[in-house]
Amino acid sequence: MEQDKTYLIVGLGLLGGKYAQVLSQKGYRVTGITHSQSTLDFALERGYIRAGKTENFEDLVRGADRIIFGLYPTVLLDWVKENAHLIRPGTLVTDVSGVKRGVVEPVQAALPEGAEFIASHPMAGRETSGITHSAEVDFATANFIITPTEKNTPEGIEWCRSLAQTLGFARITELSPAEHDHMIGYVSQLCHAIAVCLMCASDNSDLAKYTGDSFRDLTRIARINDKMWAELFLWNKDNLISEIDMFSDSLAEMRQKLVEDDREGLEEMFRLSTERRKAFDKK
Amino acid sequence: MEQDKTYLIVGLGLLGGKYAQVLSQKGYRVTGITHSQSTLDFALERGYIRAGKTENFEDLVRGADRIIFGLYPTVLLDWVKENAHLIRPGTLVTDVSGVKRGVVEPVQAALPEGAEFIASHPMAGRETSGITHSAEVDFATANFIITPTEKNTPEGIEWCRSLAQTLGFARITELSPAEHDHMIGYVSQLCHAIAVCLMCASDNSDLAKYTGDSFRDLTRIARINDKMWAELFLWNKDNLISEIDMFSDSLAEMRQKLVEDDREGLEEMFRLSTERRKAFDKK
Numbered sequence: 094m095e096q097d098k099t100y101l102i103v104g105l106g107l108l109g110g111k112y113a114q115v116l117s118q119k120g121y122r123v124t125g126i127t128h129s130q131s132t133l134d135f136a137l138e139r140g141y142i143r144a145g146k147t148e149n150f151e152d153l154v155r156g157a158d159r160i161i162f163g164l165y166p167t168v169l170l171d172w173v174k175e176n177a178h179l180i181r182p183g184t185l186v187t188d189v190s191g192v193k194r195g196v197v198e199p200v201q202a203a204l205p206e207g208a209e210f211i212a213s214h215p216m217a218g219r220e221t222s223g224i225t226h227s228a229e230v231d232f233a234t235a236n237f238i239i240t241p242t243e244k245n246t247p248e249g250i251e252w253c254r255s256l257a258q259t260l261g262f263a264r265i266t267e268l269s270p271a272e273h274d275h276m277i278g279y280v281s282q283l284c285h286a287i288a289v290c291l292m293c294a295s296d297n298s299d300l301a302k303y304t305g306d307s308f309r310d311l312t313r314i315a316r317i318n319d320k321m322w323a324e325l326f327l328w329n330k331d332n333l334i335s336e337i338d339m340f341s342d343s344l345a346e347m348r349q350k351l352v353e354d355d356r357e358g359l360e361e362m363f364r365l366s367t368e369r370r371k372a373f374d375k376k
Numbered sequence: 377m378e379q380d381k382t383y384l385i386v387g388l389g390l391l392g393g394k395y396a397q398v399l400s401q402k403g404y405r406v407t408g409i410t411h412s413q414s415t416l417d418f419a420l421e422r423g424y425i426r427a428g429k430t431e432n433f434e435d436l437v438r439g440a441d442r443i444i445f446g447l448y449p450t451v452l453l454d455w456v457k458e459n460a461h462l463i464r465p466g467t468l469v470t471d472v473s474g475v476k477r478g479v480v481e482p483v484q485a486a487l488p489e490g491a492e493f494i495a496s497h498p499m500a501g502r503e504t505s506g507i508t509h510s511a512e513v514d515f516a517t518a519n520f521i522i523t524p525t526e527k528n529t530p531e532g533i534e535w536c537r538s539l540a541q542t543l544g545f546a547r548i549t550e551l552s553p554a555e556h557d558h559m560i561g562y563v564s565q566l567c568h569a570i571a572v573c574l575m576c577a578s579d580n581s582d583l584a585k586y587t588g589d590s591f592r593d594l595t596r597i598a599r600i601n602d603k604m605w606a607e608l609f610l611w612n613k614d615n616l617i618s619e620i621d622m623f624s625d626s627l628a629e630m631r632q633k634l635v636e637d638d639r640e641g642l643e644e645m646f647r648l649s650t651e652r653r654k655a656f657d658k659k
Binding site for chain 2: 216217235236238264266276279280281283284285286287288289290291292293294295296297298300301302303304305307308309310311312313314315316317318319320322323326327330333334336337338339340341342343344345346347348351352354356359360361362363364365366367369370371372373
Protein backbone atom coordinates (compact mmCIF):
# COMPACT_ATOMS: atom_id res chain seq x y z
CA MET A 94 0.00 0.00 0.00
CA GLU A 95 1.27 3.47 -0.85
CA GLN A 96 3.58 4.98 1.77
CA ASP A 97 3.30 8.54 0.44
CA LYS A 98 -0.36 9.03 1.34
CA THR A 99 -1.95 10.46 4.44
CA TYR A 100 -4.36 8.10 6.23
CA LEU A 101 -7.07 9.77 8.30
CA ILE A 102 -8.93 7.66 10.84
CA VAL A 103 -12.26 9.18 11.86
CA GLY A 104 -13.30 7.59 15.15
CA LEU A 105 -10.55 6.18 17.32
CA GLY A 106 -12.39 3.40 19.11
CA LEU A 107 -11.32 -0.22 19.49
CA LEU A 108 -10.96 -0.85 15.76
CA GLY A 109 -10.14 2.68 14.55
CA GLY A 110 -7.46 2.79 17.21
CA LYS A 111 -6.07 -0.55 16.08
CA TYR A 112 -5.96 0.58 12.44
CA ALA A 113 -4.06 3.70 13.56
CA GLN A 114 -1.66 1.65 15.67
CA VAL A 115 -0.81 -0.86 12.95
CA LEU A 116 -0.51 1.67 10.14
CA SER A 117 1.73 3.97 12.20
CA GLN A 118 3.90 1.03 13.25
CA LYS A 119 4.34 0.19 9.58
CA GLY A 120 5.51 3.71 8.82
CA TYR A 121 2.39 5.24 7.34
CA ARG A 122 1.44 8.86 7.97
CA VAL A 123 -1.70 8.58 10.13
CA THR A 124 -3.94 11.36 11.45
CA GLY A 125 -7.06 11.04 13.55
CA ILE A 126 -10.36 12.63 14.52
CA THR A 127 -12.20 11.75 17.72
CA HIS A 128 -14.76 13.50 19.87
CA SER A 129 -12.89 12.58 23.04
CA GLN A 130 -9.88 14.52 24.30
CA SER A 131 -8.62 11.62 26.40
CA THR A 132 -8.75 9.31 23.38
CA LEU A 133 -6.85 11.88 21.35
CA ASP A 134 -4.22 12.22 24.07
CA PHE A 135 -3.84 8.44 24.29
CA ALA A 136 -3.48 8.11 20.50
CA LEU A 137 -0.85 10.87 20.34
CA GLU A 138 1.11 9.64 23.36
CA ARG A 139 1.30 6.09 22.04
CA GLY A 140 2.22 7.28 18.57
CA TYR A 141 -0.90 5.74 17.01
CA ILE A 142 -1.36 9.05 15.13
CA ARG A 143 1.00 11.93 14.34
CA ALA A 144 -1.73 14.59 14.46
CA GLY A 145 -5.33 14.70 15.54
CA LYS A 146 -8.25 16.90 16.53
CA THR A 147 -11.55 16.75 18.37
CA GLU A 148 -13.09 19.70 16.46
CA ASN A 149 -12.32 22.20 13.69
CA PHE A 150 -10.79 19.32 11.78
CA GLU A 151 -11.38 20.62 8.24
CA ASP A 152 -7.67 20.70 7.49
CA LEU A 153 -7.27 17.06 8.49
CA VAL A 154 -10.07 15.97 6.17
CA ARG A 155 -8.81 18.12 3.29
CA GLY A 156 -5.29 16.82 3.83
CA ALA A 157 -6.25 13.14 3.75
CA ASP A 158 -5.69 10.86 0.74
CA ARG A 159 -7.28 7.86 2.42
CA ILE A 160 -10.03 7.95 5.06
CA ILE A 161 -11.18 5.15 7.35
CA PHE A 162 -14.39 5.57 9.34
CA GLY A 163 -14.21 3.83 12.70
CA LEU A 164 -17.71 4.97 13.69
CA TYR A 165 -21.03 3.36 14.61
CA PRO A 166 -23.40 3.36 11.62
CA THR A 167 -25.64 6.17 12.84
CA VAL A 168 -22.69 8.36 13.82
CA LEU A 169 -21.07 7.62 10.47
CA LEU A 170 -24.16 8.73 8.55
CA ASP A 171 -24.38 11.94 10.58
CA TRP A 172 -20.70 12.68 10.13
CA VAL A 173 -20.87 12.18 6.39
CA LYS A 174 -23.93 14.40 6.09
CA GLU A 175 -22.07 17.21 7.81
CA ASN A 176 -18.53 16.79 6.54
CA ALA A 177 -18.45 14.84 3.29
CA HIS A 178 -18.05 18.04 1.26
CA LEU A 179 -14.59 18.46 2.81
CA ILE A 180 -13.33 15.22 1.26
CA ARG A 181 -11.13 15.83 -1.79
CA PRO A 182 -11.74 14.17 -5.16
CA GLY A 183 -9.45 11.17 -5.54
CA THR A 184 -9.76 10.19 -1.89
CA LEU A 185 -10.39 6.50 -1.20
CA VAL A 186 -12.61 5.85 1.82
CA THR A 187 -13.64 2.78 3.81
CA ASP A 188 -15.22 1.96 7.17
CA VAL A 189 -15.42 -0.77 9.81
CA SER A 190 -19.21 -1.05 10.27
CA GLY A 191 -20.72 -4.37 11.27
CA VAL A 192 -23.79 -3.82 9.06
CA LYS A 193 -23.69 -2.81 5.44
CA ARG A 194 -27.13 -2.28 3.92
CA GLY A 195 -28.38 1.11 5.05
CA VAL A 196 -24.82 2.39 5.36
CA VAL A 197 -23.11 1.78 2.04
CA GLU A 198 -25.49 3.52 -0.37
CA PRO A 199 -26.09 6.69 1.69
CA VAL A 200 -22.36 7.14 2.29
CA GLN A 201 -21.55 6.57 -1.38
CA ALA A 202 -24.25 9.06 -2.35
CA ALA A 203 -22.99 11.69 0.10
CA LEU A 204 -19.37 11.66 -1.06
CA PRO A 205 -18.26 14.36 -3.52
CA GLU A 206 -17.69 13.44 -7.17
CA GLY A 207 -14.35 11.68 -7.55
CA ALA A 208 -14.11 10.36 -3.98
CA GLU A 209 -14.83 6.64 -3.61
CA PHE A 210 -16.28 4.75 -0.64
CA ILE A 211 -15.47 1.03 -0.60
CA ALA A 212 -17.24 -0.49 2.40
CA SER A 213 -15.58 -3.18 4.48
CA HIS A 214 -16.01 -5.03 7.75
CA PRO A 215 -13.08 -6.26 9.83
CA MET A 216 -14.67 -9.10 11.84
CA ALA A 217 -12.39 -8.64 14.81
CA GLY A 218 -14.69 -7.34 17.52
CA ARG A 219 -14.14 -8.10 21.16
CA GLU A 220 -16.08 -7.76 24.41
CA THR A 221 -14.08 -4.64 25.17
CA SER A 222 -14.29 -1.23 23.55
CA GLY A 223 -12.20 1.91 23.26
CA ILE A 224 -8.69 2.71 22.07
CA THR A 225 -7.14 1.60 25.37
CA HIS A 226 -8.02 -1.98 24.36
CA SER A 227 -6.92 -1.68 20.72
CA ALA A 228 -3.59 -3.34 21.37
CA GLU A 229 -5.42 -6.56 22.35
CA VAL A 230 -7.17 -6.86 18.99
CA ASP A 231 -5.81 -9.61 16.75
CA PHE A 232 -6.38 -9.25 13.02
CA ALA A 233 -4.33 -12.30 12.00
CA THR A 234 -7.10 -14.81 12.68
CA ALA A 235 -10.05 -12.60 11.71
CA ASN A 236 -12.08 -12.31 8.52
CA PHE A 237 -12.04 -9.10 6.51
CA ILE A 238 -15.09 -8.65 4.28
CA ILE A 239 -15.19 -6.14 1.43
CA THR A 240 -18.73 -5.29 0.28
CA PRO A 241 -18.43 -3.52 -3.08
CA THR A 242 -21.31 -2.07 -5.09
CA GLU A 243 -21.55 -1.21 -8.79
CA LYS A 244 -20.29 2.26 -7.87
CA ASN A 245 -16.90 0.90 -6.94
CA THR A 246 -13.88 0.70 -9.24
CA PRO A 247 -11.47 -2.24 -9.45
CA GLU A 248 -8.77 0.13 -8.19
CA GLY A 249 -10.82 1.13 -5.15
CA ILE A 250 -11.54 -2.50 -4.27
CA GLU A 251 -7.90 -3.39 -4.78
CA TRP A 252 -6.86 -0.60 -2.39
CA CYS A 253 -9.25 -1.90 0.25
CA ARG A 254 -7.80 -5.37 -0.18
CA SER A 255 -4.24 -4.10 0.19
CA LEU A 256 -5.30 -2.18 3.31
CA ALA A 257 -6.58 -5.44 4.81
CA GLN A 258 -3.33 -7.18 3.91
CA THR A 259 -1.29 -4.38 5.43
CA LEU A 260 -3.37 -4.63 8.60
CA GLY A 261 -2.54 -8.33 8.78
CA PHE A 262 -5.82 -10.02 7.89
CA ALA A 263 -5.23 -13.48 6.46
CA ARG A 264 -8.74 -14.09 5.15
CA ILE A 265 -10.12 -11.41 2.85
CA THR A 266 -13.41 -11.98 1.00
CA GLU A 267 -15.92 -10.03 -1.04
CA LEU A 268 -19.68 -10.17 -0.46
CA SER A 269 -22.52 -7.93 -1.56
CA PRO A 270 -23.91 -5.74 1.25
CA ALA A 271 -27.03 -7.95 1.35
CA GLU A 272 -24.99 -11.17 1.51
CA HIS A 273 -22.85 -9.66 4.24
CA ASP A 274 -25.83 -8.68 6.38
CA HIS A 275 -27.45 -12.09 5.97
CA MET A 276 -24.21 -13.79 6.98
CA ILE A 277 -23.58 -11.50 9.96
CA GLY A 278 -27.17 -11.97 11.16
CA TYR A 279 -26.41 -15.66 11.58
CA VAL A 280 -22.76 -16.04 12.55
CA SER A 281 -22.59 -13.06 14.87
CA GLN A 282 -25.84 -11.31 15.75
CA LEU A 283 -27.96 -14.41 16.46
CA CYS A 284 -25.17 -15.72 18.72
CA HIS A 285 -25.04 -12.45 20.64
CA ALA A 286 -28.85 -12.39 20.92
CA ILE A 287 -28.83 -15.91 22.36
CA ALA A 288 -26.05 -15.21 24.84
CA VAL A 289 -27.75 -12.03 26.04
CA CYS A 290 -31.14 -13.73 26.41
CA LEU A 291 -29.58 -16.60 28.34
CA MET A 292 -28.30 -14.11 30.90
CA CYS A 293 -31.52 -12.07 30.93
CA ALA A 294 -33.81 -15.11 31.26
CA SER A 295 -33.23 -15.53 34.97
CA ASP A 296 -30.92 -14.36 37.70
CA ASN A 297 -28.95 -17.49 38.37
CA SER A 298 -25.74 -15.89 39.56
CA ASP A 299 -25.93 -18.16 42.64
CA LEU A 300 -25.21 -21.01 40.21
CA ALA A 301 -22.02 -19.36 38.97
CA LYS A 302 -19.81 -21.65 41.02
CA TYR A 303 -21.15 -24.72 39.23
CA THR A 304 -20.65 -23.51 35.68
CA GLY A 305 -18.14 -25.23 33.47
CA ASP A 306 -16.67 -24.43 30.09
CA SER A 307 -19.95 -24.93 28.19
CA PHE A 308 -21.74 -22.18 30.01
CA ARG A 309 -18.80 -19.84 30.06
CA ASP A 310 -18.17 -20.27 26.34
CA LEU A 311 -21.82 -19.77 25.51
CA THR A 312 -22.17 -16.57 27.49
CA ARG A 313 -18.75 -14.96 27.03
CA ILE A 314 -20.26 -12.63 24.44
CA ALA A 315 -23.11 -11.67 26.79
CA ARG A 316 -20.78 -8.89 27.96
CA ILE A 317 -21.68 -6.51 25.26
CA ASN A 318 -21.31 -2.86 24.29
CA ASP A 319 -24.92 -1.73 24.65
CA LYS A 320 -24.87 1.29 22.33
CA MET A 321 -23.03 -0.40 19.48
CA TRP A 322 -24.98 -3.62 19.50
CA ALA A 323 -28.36 -1.89 19.68
CA GLU A 324 -27.26 -0.10 16.50
CA LEU A 325 -26.09 -3.25 14.76
CA PHE A 326 -29.21 -5.21 15.70
CA LEU A 327 -31.62 -2.50 14.56
CA TRP A 328 -29.86 -1.85 11.25
CA ASN A 329 -30.14 -5.55 10.46
CA LYS A 330 -33.42 -6.32 12.20
CA ASP A 331 -35.09 -8.10 9.26
CA ASN A 332 -32.29 -10.64 9.02
CA LEU A 333 -31.93 -11.01 12.76
CA ILE A 334 -35.66 -11.48 13.36
CA SER A 335 -35.75 -14.14 10.68
CA GLU A 336 -32.77 -15.94 12.26
CA ILE A 337 -34.38 -15.70 15.70
CA ASP A 338 -37.57 -17.21 14.26
CA MET A 339 -35.73 -20.14 12.68
CA PHE A 340 -33.87 -20.77 15.90
CA SER A 341 -37.04 -20.49 18.01
CA ASP A 342 -38.79 -23.01 15.78
CA SER A 343 -35.96 -25.44 16.32
CA LEU A 344 -36.06 -24.92 20.09
CA ALA A 345 -39.85 -25.38 20.08
CA GLU A 346 -39.36 -28.64 18.18
CA MET A 347 -36.93 -29.88 20.79
CA ARG A 348 -39.29 -28.85 23.60
CA GLN A 349 -42.10 -30.82 21.94
CA LYS A 350 -39.91 -33.92 21.71
CA LEU A 351 -39.18 -33.58 25.42
CA VAL A 352 -42.88 -33.29 26.23
CA GLU A 353 -43.61 -36.39 24.15
CA ASP A 354 -40.67 -38.42 25.56
CA ASP A 355 -39.53 -38.76 21.95
CA ARG A 356 -36.10 -40.23 22.61
CA GLU A 357 -35.47 -41.16 18.97
CA GLY A 358 -36.46 -37.66 17.83
CA LEU A 359 -34.02 -36.07 20.28
CA GLU A 360 -31.24 -38.40 19.20
CA GLU A 361 -31.92 -37.42 15.59
CA MET A 362 -31.50 -33.74 16.43
CA PHE A 363 -28.27 -34.50 18.28
CA ARG A 364 -26.91 -36.45 15.32
CA LEU A 365 -27.86 -33.66 12.90
CA SER A 366 -26.21 -30.99 15.04
CA THR A 367 -23.09 -33.11 15.49
CA GLU A 368 -22.87 -33.66 11.74
CA ARG A 369 -23.42 -30.00 10.84
CA ARG A 370 -21.05 -28.71 13.48
CA LYS A 371 -18.22 -30.65 11.85
CA ALA A 372 -18.33 -28.27 8.87
CA PHE A 373 -17.47 -25.43 11.23
CA ASP A 374 -14.39 -27.15 12.57
CA LYS A 375 -12.70 -27.06 9.19
CA LYS A 376 -11.51 -23.66 8.12
CA MET B 377 -8.56 -43.04 50.72
CA GLU B 378 -7.92 -46.62 51.80
CA GLN B 379 -5.29 -48.42 49.73
CA ASP B 380 -6.30 -51.91 50.91
CA LYS B 381 -9.69 -51.94 49.17
CA THR B 382 -10.68 -53.22 45.76
CA TYR B 383 -12.31 -50.62 43.52
CA LEU B 384 -14.65 -51.97 40.85
CA ILE B 385 -15.62 -49.68 38.00
CA VAL B 386 -18.78 -50.80 36.22
CA GLY B 387 -18.85 -49.13 32.81
CA LEU B 388 -15.52 -48.09 31.35
CA GLY B 389 -16.56 -45.12 29.23
CA LEU B 390 -15.00 -41.67 29.17
CA LEU B 391 -15.43 -41.05 32.91
CA GLY B 392 -15.34 -44.63 34.19
CA GLY B 393 -12.14 -45.10 32.21
CA LYS B 394 -10.67 -41.93 33.70
CA TYR B 395 -11.53 -43.03 37.25
CA ALA B 396 -9.81 -46.36 36.53
CA GLN B 397 -6.77 -44.65 35.06
CA VAL B 398 -6.26 -42.22 37.95
CA LEU B 399 -6.93 -44.74 40.71
CA SER B 400 -4.57 -47.31 39.17
CA GLN B 401 -1.87 -44.67 38.70
CA LYS B 402 -2.18 -43.84 42.39
CA GLY B 403 -1.64 -47.48 43.35
CA TYR B 404 -5.20 -48.59 44.02
CA ARG B 405 -6.39 -52.07 43.13
CA VAL B 406 -8.90 -51.46 40.33
CA THR B 407 -11.09 -53.95 38.48
CA GLY B 408 -13.60 -53.29 35.72
CA ILE B 409 -16.74 -54.48 34.00
CA THR B 410 -17.68 -53.42 30.48
CA HIS B 411 -19.87 -54.88 27.75
CA SER B 412 -17.21 -54.21 25.13
CA GLN B 413 -14.25 -56.53 24.55
CA SER B 414 -12.20 -53.81 22.84
CA THR B 415 -12.74 -51.47 25.80
CA LEU B 416 -11.68 -54.24 28.17
CA ASP B 417 -8.56 -54.92 26.10
CA PHE B 418 -7.70 -51.21 26.06
CA ALA B 419 -8.16 -50.89 29.83
CA LEU B 420 -6.00 -53.94 30.53
CA GLU B 421 -3.25 -52.99 28.08
CA ARG B 422 -2.96 -49.48 29.47
CA GLY B 423 -3.01 -50.73 33.04
CA TYR B 424 -6.20 -48.82 33.87
CA ILE B 425 -7.47 -52.03 35.53
CA ARG B 426 -5.72 -55.15 36.78
CA ALA B 427 -8.65 -57.47 36.01
CA GLY B 428 -11.89 -57.15 34.13
CA LYS B 429 -14.74 -58.99 32.45
CA THR B 430 -17.50 -58.47 29.91
CA GLU B 431 -19.77 -61.20 31.35
CA ASN B 432 -19.97 -63.74 34.20
CA PHE B 433 -18.58 -61.05 36.45
CA GLU B 434 -20.14 -62.21 39.72
CA ASP B 435 -16.73 -62.75 41.32
CA LEU B 436 -15.68 -59.19 40.51
CA VAL B 437 -18.79 -57.74 42.14
CA ARG B 438 -18.49 -60.00 45.17
CA GLY B 439 -14.81 -59.13 45.48
CA ALA B 440 -15.31 -55.37 45.43
CA ASP B 441 -15.18 -53.13 48.50
CA ARG B 442 -15.97 -49.98 46.57
CA ILE B 443 -18.04 -49.77 43.37
CA ILE B 444 -18.29 -46.87 40.92
CA PHE B 445 -20.99 -46.93 38.25
CA GLY B 446 -19.83 -45.27 35.04
CA LEU B 447 -23.13 -45.99 33.25
CA TYR B 448 -25.92 -44.01 31.62
CA PRO B 449 -28.91 -43.69 34.00
CA THR B 450 -31.12 -46.23 32.23
CA VAL B 451 -28.31 -48.76 31.93
CA LEU B 452 -27.42 -48.17 35.56
CA LEU B 453 -30.98 -48.89 36.71
CA ASP B 454 -31.11 -52.08 34.62
CA TRP B 455 -27.73 -53.24 35.90
CA VAL B 456 -28.71 -52.70 39.51
CA LYS B 457 -32.01 -54.53 39.06
CA GLU B 458 -30.15 -57.56 37.77
CA ASN B 459 -26.97 -57.55 39.82
CA ALA B 460 -27.39 -55.58 43.04
CA HIS B 461 -27.88 -58.78 45.06
CA LEU B 462 -24.22 -59.63 44.34
CA ILE B 463 -22.97 -56.55 46.20
CA ARG B 464 -21.62 -57.36 49.65
CA PRO B 465 -22.79 -55.61 52.81
CA GLY B 466 -20.31 -52.90 53.75
CA THR B 467 -19.65 -51.95 50.15
CA LEU B 468 -19.66 -48.22 49.38
CA VAL B 469 -21.04 -47.35 45.96
CA THR B 470 -21.20 -44.20 43.84
CA ASP B 471 -21.88 -43.24 40.22
CA VAL B 472 -21.13 -40.53 37.66
CA SER B 473 -24.65 -39.79 36.34
CA GLY B 474 -25.48 -36.33 35.07
CA VAL B 475 -29.02 -36.48 36.52
CA LYS B 476 -29.87 -37.46 40.07
CA ARG B 477 -33.61 -37.55 40.73
CA GLY B 478 -34.96 -40.76 39.27
CA VAL B 479 -31.61 -42.48 39.78
CA VAL B 480 -30.64 -42.04 43.41
CA GLU B 481 -33.70 -43.44 45.17
CA PRO B 482 -34.19 -46.55 42.99
CA VAL B 483 -30.51 -47.44 43.25
CA GLN B 484 -30.48 -46.93 47.01
CA ALA B 485 -33.63 -49.09 47.31
CA ALA B 486 -32.15 -51.86 45.15
CA LEU B 487 -28.92 -52.27 47.10
CA PRO B 488 -28.73 -55.05 49.72
CA GLU B 489 -28.91 -54.15 53.42
CA GLY B 490 -25.57 -52.80 54.56
CA ALA B 491 -24.35 -51.56 51.18
CA GLU B 492 -24.52 -47.78 50.71
CA PHE B 493 -25.02 -45.77 47.54
CA ILE B 494 -23.76 -42.17 47.75
CA ALA B 495 -24.61 -40.50 44.44
CA SER B 496 -22.20 -38.05 42.85
CA HIS B 497 -21.65 -36.20 39.59
CA PRO B 498 -18.19 -35.34 38.28
CA MET B 499 -18.93 -32.37 36.01
CA ALA B 500 -16.11 -33.11 33.63
CA GLY B 501 -17.86 -34.16 30.44
CA ARG B 502 -16.41 -33.53 27.02
CA GLU B 503 -17.59 -33.67 23.44
CA THR B 504 -15.83 -37.02 23.09
CA SER B 505 -16.83 -40.36 24.55
CA GLY B 506 -15.25 -43.73 25.26
CA ILE B 507 -12.22 -44.89 27.21
CA THR B 508 -9.81 -44.04 24.38
CA HIS B 509 -10.48 -40.36 25.23
CA SER B 510 -10.30 -40.77 29.02
CA ALA B 511 -6.73 -39.52 29.17
CA GLU B 512 -7.91 -36.12 27.84
CA VAL B 513 -10.33 -35.56 30.73
CA ASP B 514 -9.19 -32.98 33.28
CA PHE B 515 -10.64 -33.21 36.76
CA ALA B 516 -8.52 -30.43 38.27
CA THR B 517 -10.75 -27.62 37.01
CA ALA B 518 -14.08 -29.45 37.24
CA ASN B 519 -16.82 -29.45 39.86
CA PHE B 520 -17.63 -32.62 41.79
CA ILE B 521 -21.13 -32.68 43.26
CA ILE B 522 -22.18 -35.13 45.96
CA THR B 523 -25.96 -35.52 46.26
CA PRO B 524 -26.67 -37.29 49.55
CA THR B 525 -30.09 -38.34 50.82
CA GLU B 526 -31.28 -39.11 54.35
CA LYS B 527 -30.27 -42.72 53.69
CA ASN B 528 -26.59 -41.81 53.60
CA THR B 529 -24.19 -41.95 56.51
CA PRO B 530 -21.56 -39.31 57.32
CA GLU B 531 -18.95 -42.01 56.67
CA GLY B 532 -20.35 -42.78 53.22
CA ILE B 533 -20.41 -39.11 52.27
CA GLU B 534 -16.89 -38.65 53.63
CA TRP B 535 -15.66 -41.58 51.50
CA CYS B 536 -17.22 -40.03 48.40
CA ARG B 537 -15.49 -36.75 49.19
CA SER B 538 -12.13 -38.46 49.64
CA LEU B 539 -12.67 -40.27 46.33
CA ALA B 540 -13.16 -36.90 44.63
CA GLN B 541 -10.03 -35.54 46.28
CA THR B 542 -8.05 -38.59 45.22
CA LEU B 543 -9.29 -38.12 41.66
CA GLY B 544 -8.01 -34.55 41.73
CA PHE B 545 -11.19 -32.47 41.89
CA ALA B 546 -10.52 -29.11 43.47
CA ARG B 547 -14.14 -28.06 43.97
CA ILE B 548 -16.33 -30.52 45.84
CA THR B 549 -19.85 -29.53 46.90
CA GLU B 550 -22.99 -31.13 48.27
CA LEU B 551 -26.46 -30.56 46.84
CA SER B 552 -29.73 -32.42 47.20
CA PRO B 553 -30.69 -34.48 44.11
CA ALA B 554 -33.41 -31.90 43.35
CA GLU B 555 -31.02 -28.95 43.71
CA HIS B 556 -28.51 -30.74 41.51
CA ASP B 557 -31.01 -31.39 38.74
CA HIS B 558 -32.25 -27.81 38.82
CA MET B 559 -28.69 -26.52 38.61
CA ILE B 560 -27.68 -28.90 35.83
CA GLY B 561 -30.79 -28.02 33.82
CA TYR B 562 -29.54 -24.46 33.64
CA VAL B 563 -25.74 -24.52 33.56
CA SER B 564 -25.40 -27.54 31.29
CA GLN B 565 -28.56 -28.89 29.65
CA LEU B 566 -30.05 -25.58 28.53
CA CYS B 567 -26.69 -24.65 26.99
CA HIS B 568 -26.53 -27.93 25.11
CA ALA B 569 -30.14 -27.53 23.96
CA ILE B 570 -29.36 -24.05 22.62
CA ALA B 571 -26.19 -25.13 20.83
CA VAL B 572 -27.95 -28.10 19.22
CA CYS B 573 -30.93 -26.01 18.11
CA LEU B 574 -28.64 -23.37 16.63
CA MET B 575 -27.11 -26.03 14.41
CA CYS B 576 -30.46 -27.67 13.60
CA ALA B 577 -32.23 -24.38 12.80
CA SER B 578 -30.75 -24.07 9.32
CA ASP B 579 -28.05 -25.56 7.16
CA ASN B 580 -25.61 -22.70 7.03
CA SER B 581 -22.44 -24.69 6.57
CA ASP B 582 -21.61 -22.45 3.58
CA LEU B 583 -21.13 -19.68 6.15
CA ALA B 584 -18.55 -21.69 8.07
CA LYS B 585 -15.66 -19.72 6.62
CA TYR B 586 -16.99 -16.48 8.10
CA THR B 587 -17.46 -17.70 11.64
CA GLY B 588 -15.35 -16.25 14.40
CA ASP B 589 -14.80 -17.19 18.00
CA SER B 590 -18.34 -16.27 19.11
CA PHE B 591 -20.00 -18.80 16.89
CA ARG B 592 -17.42 -21.50 17.48
CA ASP B 593 -17.61 -21.09 21.25
CA LEU B 594 -21.39 -21.11 21.22
CA THR B 595 -21.68 -24.29 19.17
CA ARG B 596 -18.68 -26.28 20.38
CA ILE B 597 -21.00 -28.39 22.52
CA ALA B 598 -23.34 -29.03 19.55
CA ARG B 599 -21.15 -32.08 18.91
CA ILE B 600 -22.94 -34.30 21.29
CA ASN B 601 -23.23 -37.95 22.27
CA ASP B 602 -26.79 -38.66 21.06
CA LYS B 603 -27.63 -41.62 23.30
CA MET B 604 -26.31 -40.14 26.49
CA TRP B 605 -27.80 -36.68 26.08
CA ALA B 606 -31.24 -37.99 25.11
CA GLU B 607 -31.10 -39.87 28.42
CA LEU B 608 -30.00 -36.86 30.44
CA PHE B 609 -32.56 -34.55 28.83
CA LEU B 610 -35.48 -36.93 29.36
CA TRP B 611 -34.61 -37.75 32.98
CA ASN B 612 -34.62 -34.03 33.72
CA LYS B 613 -37.30 -32.88 31.31
CA ASP B 614 -39.37 -30.88 33.81
CA ASN B 615 -36.41 -28.70 34.73
CA LEU B 616 -35.16 -28.44 31.16
CA ILE B 617 -38.56 -27.51 29.74
CA SER B 618 -38.94 -24.82 32.37
CA GLU B 619 -35.48 -23.43 31.54
CA ILE B 620 -36.29 -23.51 27.81
CA ASP B 621 -39.50 -21.60 28.51
CA MET B 622 -37.75 -18.90 30.52
CA PHE B 623 -35.12 -18.55 27.81
CA SER B 624 -37.73 -18.47 25.03
CA ASP B 625 -39.63 -15.72 26.84
CA SER B 626 -36.48 -13.66 27.00
CA LEU B 627 -35.77 -14.21 23.30
CA ALA B 628 -39.36 -13.30 22.43
CA GLU B 629 -38.94 -10.10 24.44
CA MET B 630 -35.84 -9.19 22.47
CA ARG B 631 -37.61 -9.97 19.20
CA GLN B 632 -40.46 -7.65 20.19
CA LYS B 633 -38.02 -4.85 20.96
CA LEU B 634 -36.49 -5.31 17.50
CA VAL B 635 -39.93 -5.19 15.87
CA GLU B 636 -40.72 -1.98 17.75
CA ASP B 637 -37.33 -0.34 17.09
CA ASP B 638 -37.01 -0.09 20.86
CA ARG B 639 -33.38 0.94 21.04
CA GLU B 640 -33.49 1.86 24.72
CA GLY B 641 -35.12 -1.49 25.57
CA LEU B 642 -32.40 -3.40 23.72
CA GLU B 643 -29.68 -1.40 25.44
CA GLU B 644 -31.29 -2.23 28.79
CA MET B 645 -31.14 -5.96 28.01
CA PHE B 646 -27.49 -5.62 26.97
CA ARG B 647 -26.64 -3.81 30.17
CA LEU B 648 -28.44 -6.43 32.28
CA SER B 649 -26.68 -9.31 30.55
CA THR B 650 -23.31 -7.58 30.86
CA GLU B 651 -23.89 -7.01 34.56
CA ARG B 652 -25.07 -10.57 35.26
CA ARG B 653 -22.33 -12.17 33.22
CA LYS B 654 -19.73 -10.56 35.48
CA ALA B 655 -20.80 -12.87 38.33
CA PHE B 656 -19.78 -15.82 36.18
CA ASP B 657 -16.28 -14.50 35.63
CA LYS B 658 -15.46 -14.78 39.30
CA LYS B 659 -14.97 -18.27 40.57
